[in-house]
Amino acid sequence: MCELLVDLLDVDIKGVQGTHRGRVTIHFECRREVVGCPECGVLARVKDRRAVSLVDLPMNGRQTRVVWHKRRFFCPDVGCSKGSWNEVDTRIAFPRLLVTDRAGRWLTKQIGKYGRSVTEIAEELGCDWHTVNDTLLRYGEALVDDDTERVGLVKALGLDETLFVREGPYHRQHFSTQIVDVEHGQLLDVVPGRDSKGATKWIHERTCDWRFHVAYATLDLSGPYRKVFNDTLPWATQIADPFHVIKLANQKLDECRRRVQTELFGHRGRKLDPLYRARRLLTMAAERLDEKSHEKVMGLLRAGDPRGEVTACYNAKEAVRELYGVEDYELAGVFIDELIRDMNDPSWPVEVRSLGRTLKRWRDQIIAWHRAHFSNGPTESVNNLLKRVKRGAFGFRRFRNYRIRVLLYAGKPNWDLLTTITPR
Numbered sequence: 347m348c349e350l351l352v353d354l355l356d357v358d359i360k361g362v363q364g365t366h367r368g369r370v371t372i373h374f375e376c377r378r379e380v381v382g383c384p385e386c387g388v389l390a391r392v393k394d395r396r397a398v399s400l401v402d403l404p405m406n407g408r409q410t411r412v413v414w415h416k417r418r419f420f421c422p423d424v425g426c427s428k429g430s431w432n433e434v435d436t437r438i439a440f441p442r443l444l445v446t447d448r449a450g451r452w453l454t455k456q457i458g459k460y461g462r463s464v465t466e467i468a469e470e471l472g473c474d475w476h477t478v479n480d481t482l483l484r485y486g487e488a489l490v491d492d493d494t495e496r497v498g499l500v501k502a503l504g505l506d507e508t509l510f511v512r513e514g515p516y517h518r519q520h521f522s523t524q525i526v527d528v529e530h531g532q533l534l535d536v537v538p539g540r541d542s543k544g545a546t547k548w549i550h551e552r553t554c555d556w557r558f559h560v561a562y563a564t565l566d567l568s569g570p571y572r573k574v575f576n577d578t579l580p581w582a583t584q585i586a587d588p589f590h591v592i593k594l595a596n597q598k599l600d601e602c603r604r605r606v607q608t609e610l611f612g613h614r615g616r617k618l619d620p621l622y623r624a625r626r627l628l629t630m631a632a633e634r635l636d637e638k639s640h641e642k643v644m645g646l647l648r649a650g651d652p653r654g655e656v657t658a659c660y661n662a663k664e665a666v667r668e669l670y671g672v673e674d675y676e677l678a679g680v681f682i683d684e685l686i687r688d689m690n691d692p693s694w695p696v697e698v699r700s701l702g703r704t705l706k707r708w709r710d711q712i713i714a715w716h717r718a719h720f721s722n723g724p725t726e727s728v729n730n731l732l733k734r735v736k737r738g739a740f741g742f743r744r745f746r747n748y749r750i751r752v753l754l755y756a757g758k759p760n761w762d763l764l765t766t767i768t769p770r
């Protein structure tokens with residue numbers, strides 16, 4: 347009866363300890379009598395026993411420990427070099443893990459698939475945070491990295507930067523690069539840093555077939571990622587992500603507003619300053635402003651922008667947005683060339699001219715979007731997932747922890763494999 351309840355195979359239950367509704371501890375030994383030497387096959391002899399305590403799944407809602415009275419064997423053959431070794435039964439637990447196999451697989455799913463936190467699971471099992479985290483890494487990395495089918499052929503590949511931790515007294519930022527199948531919104535991997543090194547290495551590790559299949563490469567307006575694609579996937583059409591292009595136009599508008607504010611009023615924007623009051627309305631999409639708001643923006647600009655500089659930036663931003671309303675690829679090319687030429691006019695404020703130069707530098711990538719509507723949009727949604735995971739984990743100190751958590755959550759691992767994988 348006790349064996350049925352404990353549900354471990356081929357074990358003799360030696361005793362159960364615990365108080366009513368308190369933690370329960372179950373002692374057992376393996377039943378298998380005949381154990382051969384792994385090297386020469388001679389019947390092994392028992393040298394001694396050592397008790398190993400393992401965290402198990404709660405039984406009847408009580409935190410549970412199983413204590414495995416492990417045998418230590420030795421080979422009686424004098425000519426054999428094996429010496430002695432510990433009993434192994436991976437149906438109970440894998441070597442070097444402090445958690446039973448069934449608890450290890452369970453916690454990997456709870457954290458990886460359902461997004462529960464390591465702290466929460468450690469509390470439920472009544473064990474240390476590190477015990478849970480170490481187990482998660484070993485099962486999780488096996489699930490993600492040993493599955494050669496997880497990263498299938500990709501038609502459109504995207505790179506995006508994410509902040510994964512702020513560290514130390516100065517909140518030094520640590521960035522990572524996420525590699526995404528933007529067609530299917532699947533996070534393929536994350537690599538440390540936002541320079542070109544990590545992603546270049548990752549892409550080089552794929553097969554030639556895989557790389558030749560990538561036809562589109564999406565990126566924000568960052569030089570390092572352009573270099574990654576130039577170096578590793580020169581045949582892929584690069585597409586600048588529309589979200590980042592518009593974001594840049596809005597940044598220039600903000601810079602201009604702050605500069606004009608300081609030049610005209612001699613101080614940073616305050617609650618009553620017209621430009622400061624207009625700051626949110628300015629960066630909103632024009633068609634989202636109703637008539638009253640539109641009047642308000644124009645009024646505030648007349649009051650706070652006598653030289654018309656902020657107004658020029660505002661119009662430039664709207665023109666960039668209009669580019670994405672142009673459906674035809676050829677027309678988009680004509681549109682952006684005119685825009686670049688207009689913005690180059692020396693009478694415009696520096697922010698407009700700087701925006702124009704960036705558009706010029708990224709012209710082909712920007713209008714490539716009009717040919718194939720791939721964007722980092724799905725990457726942004728992956729980003730939102732990451733934020734959720736990060737909130738649950740209160741930030742990540744180590745990149746390895748971060749990587750496995752986000753890949754289990756957003757990398758679409760094959761959860762059917764969880765029952766058969768061998769932890770690393």
Ligand SMILES: [Zn+2]
Nearest residue numbers: 383386421426
């Ligand atoms: Zn032997």
